[in-house]
Amino acid sequence: MxxxxxxxxxxxxxxxxxxxxxxxxxxxxxxxxxxxxxxxxxxxxxxxxxxxxxxxxxxxxxxxxxxxxxxxxxxxxxxxxxxxxxxxxxxxxxxxxxxxxxxxxxxxxxxxxxxxxxxxxxxxxxxxxxxxxxxxxxxxxxxxxxxxxxxxxxxxxxxxxxxxxxxxxxxxxxxxxxxxxxxxxxxxxxxxxxxxxxxxxxxxSNSPNAVAQAKVLVRDIVGQPVNDALLADTAERIAHIRASQEGREGVASFLEKRKPTWLN
Incomplete structure (x- = not known):
């Protein structure tokens, strides 16, 4: 670039x-x-x-x-x-x-x-x-x-x-x-x-996608009431990131005791 x-x-x-x-x-x-x-x-x-x-x-x-x-x-x-x-x-x-x-x-x-x-x-x-x-x-x-x-x-x-x-x-x-x-x-x-x-x-050293999403998470959650809508929102977020490419790779690399691909 x-x-x-x-x-x-x-x-x-x-x-x-x-x-x-x-x-x-x-x-x-x-x-x-x-x-x-x-x-x-x-x-x-x-x-x-x-x-x-x-x-x-x-x-x-x-x-x-x-x-x-x-x-x-x-x-x-x-x-x-x-x-x-x-x-x-x-x-x-x-x-x-x-x-x-x-x-x-x-x-x-x-x-x-x-x-x-x-x-x-x-x-x-x-x-x-x-x-x-x-x-x-x-x-x-x-x-x-x-x-x-x-x-x-x-x-x-x-x-x-x-x-x-x-x-x-x-x-x-x-x-x-x-x-x-x-x-x-x-x-x-x-x-x-x-x-x-x-x-x-x-x-x-962390997942680039997870870091970006964590930034958004903090911005979106601060000041929100802990209610059903917030619980549903946070559950949806973790479900999406677990199913993401980096989410799957991160868990797999941990279980397989190797470095995740984003560290290569």
């Missing part, structure tokens, strides 16, 4: 893992309309690439993402309501593309992550952060609100934490991000690569 040429990010694929790296370190990887469009396109391409089993979202430089680019914000200040709506819709579409990507996505947060950058991380499936990283939902300091990123950030940190950090715009540590559930793992900076590698190794 031939990739689009990107200006604000880089993509490298090795051992079934795609590493997508934000590459504007001179502006702390702040994003503008070009970065947003490229991220949406890149995750769409990677999601359809059969050679890719997992995606790592990383960043060059000392910061992971500072949120919106200042020059872009200056342009937005002169936008009409209609132009602002279209601009916000583009960001919303990009975040949804990451969130719905059929491949598991690991955020590798090596440095500070502010405002819209927290939306990027929250749209991922697994977050590993360096101890030195700080987080901040700074929008209210500028007279704004984190509206477009809120569906993902609230899912990641929970309503109670969102009430505090949306309102105060306090900066908080990676350890606090872990405590409230926003980050899954927090490690020393020199252990970040190894921890991410361990996670992606686990991801790529």
């Amino acid at each position: 031939e990739f689009t040429q990107y200006q604000t990010l880089t993509i490298a694929i090795a051992d079934k893992v795609a590493t997508l790296t934000l590459n504007r370190p001179e502006v702390r990887n702040a994003f503008n309309e070009h970065t947003i469009a490229e991220l949406a396109l890149a995750f769409d391409e990677l999601g359809r690439n059969e050679l890719v089993r997992a995606i790592v979202l990383a960043a060059n430089g000392p910061a992971f993402c500072a949120g919106a680019d200042l020059n872009w914000m200056k342009k937005m200040a002169a936008y009409s309501f209609a132009e602002n709506s279209a601009d916000a819709a583009m960001l919303a579409d990009m975040l949804r593309t990451i969130y719905l990507c059929p491949k598991p996505v690991v955020a590798k947060v090596q440095g500070d992550c502010y405002a819209g950058g927290m939306g990027l991380v929250a749209a991922c499936d697994i977050t590993v952060a360096a101890e030195e990283a700080n987080f901040c939902l700074s929008e209210v300091k500028l007279g704004l609100i984190p509206a477009t990123i809120s569906p993902y950030v609230i899912k990641a940190m929970g309503e109670n934490a969102a009430r505090r950090y949306f309102l105060t715009a306090e900066r908080f540590s990676a350890r606090e991000a872990h405590r409230i559930g926003f980050a899954h793992e927090v490690v020393a900076a020199d252990a970040l690569d190894a921890q991410v590698l361990a996670i992606v190794k686990a991801l790529v």
